Amino acid sequence: MQYEIKHIHESIGVTVVYVTHDQGEALTMSNRIAVFNDGKVQQLSSPSVLYEEPVNSFVAEFIGENNTFAGEVIDVEKDKCKVKLTSGTEIFANPIVVKTKGEKTTMSLRPERAIIDPKNKMDNNHKGKIEEVIYHGDHTRVRLNLLDNKNFILKVPNSSARMDIKLGNEITVGWDSHDCRALDPK
Numbered sequence: 251m252q253y254e255i256k257h258i259h260e261s262i263g264v265t266v267v268y269v270t271h272d273q274g275e276a277l278t279m280s281n282r283i284a285v286f287n288d289g290k291v292q293q294l295s296s297p298s299v300l301y302e303e304p305v306n307s308f309v310a311e312f313i314g315e316n317n318t319f320a321g322e323v324i325d326v327e328k329d330k331c332k333v334k335l336t337s338g339t340e341i342f343a344n345p346i347v348v349k350t351k352g353e354k355t356t357m358s359l360r361p362e363r364a365i366i367d368p369k370n371k372m373d374n375n376h377k378g379k380i381e382e383v384i385y386h387g388d389h390t391r392v393r394l395n396l397l398d399n400k401n402f403i404l405k406v407p408n409s410s411a412r413m414d415i416k417l418g419n420e421i422t423v424g425w426d427s428h429d430c431r432a433l434d435p436k
Contacts, residue, residue, distance in 0.1 A: 252278045258350040264334050273313055277301065285309050288416035301360075306347065307433040310358035317359045320435065321347045330373070330427045333357060337398040342373040342427035347434045354435040359392075363429035366413055376402045378402060390415060396423060 256279050259266050276283050277297040284294045285308075293309045294301060304310035311318070319341065321333040329343040333355060343357045344363030368375065379388050389405045392415055396402040404423065406415065415421075 252304070255279060262264075262297065277313075279331050285312055287312075303346075304358060304431065304433070305358045307358065307436050310356075310431065310433060311436075312360060315361050315403055317361060317364070317399065318436070319357045319359075319397065321357065323351055323353045323355055323357060323432065326351060331432050333432060335397060339397050341376075341430065342396070343430040343432040344428045348432045348433045355432045356436045357430050359425055359430045361405040363404075364404050364423050364425040366392075366404065366406060366415070367422050367427075368424035371428040374430065375419055375422055375424040377422055380415065380417055380421060382419055383415055394421070394423065 252275060257281075268276075268279060277300075280297055282294060283297055283300050285292045285300065286342050287308050293394070295303070295307045299316055300309065304313065307318070319333075319335050319343070321335040321344075323331050324340065325332040326335050326345055326348065329344065331343055331348055332340055333343055334340050341357070343355075348355045365372070376397055378394035380392060381395055381400065382393035384391045389407050392404040392406055394402040396406065400425075406413065
């Protein structure tokens with residue numbers, strides 16, 4: 251029904267204000283979405299920009315599933331920063347909000363942006379233990395214990411069926427720094 255409503259909206263060419271708490275519905279039916287927190291607009295963007303490029307940790311947590319890490323910036327360049335996690339491990343991220351060394355940050359990484367056993371070298375490569383595997387039809391949701399985050403989520407396309415995704419296995423997970431957004435601390 252969402253698709254039909256979207257098609258009708260597009261065909262009549264009028265502005266429609268639609269209020270919903272269903273994120274999937276908002277992402278599917280909207281041209282622009284406003285995310286509010288305490289009565290203030292946090293971000294007003296197209297669905298793809300809102301999901302792929304959240305401007306702060308509230309929006310990143312509010313829209314879609316999200317892996318987060320807390321840490322402190324130890325080096326910043328134009329398009330990459332190095333962050334020391336509370337566990338002591340260092341990872342690379344995209345400095346969206348952080349500008350200087352010593353800043354606290356929350357990093358956001360979407361589950362579909364991390365890859366199991368990447369063939370090419372990625373900015374971040376870490377081992378994790380599989381804690382849960384749930385089949386969803388078009389993808390498999392894998393929960394890992396990775397970098398002291400016991401709820402690190404991967405969404406693995408089922409075209410990757412040849413991978414050894416079994417409960418208890420240790421796997422290497424990689425992601426690029428541009429996909430891991432260094433945002434404001436929570």
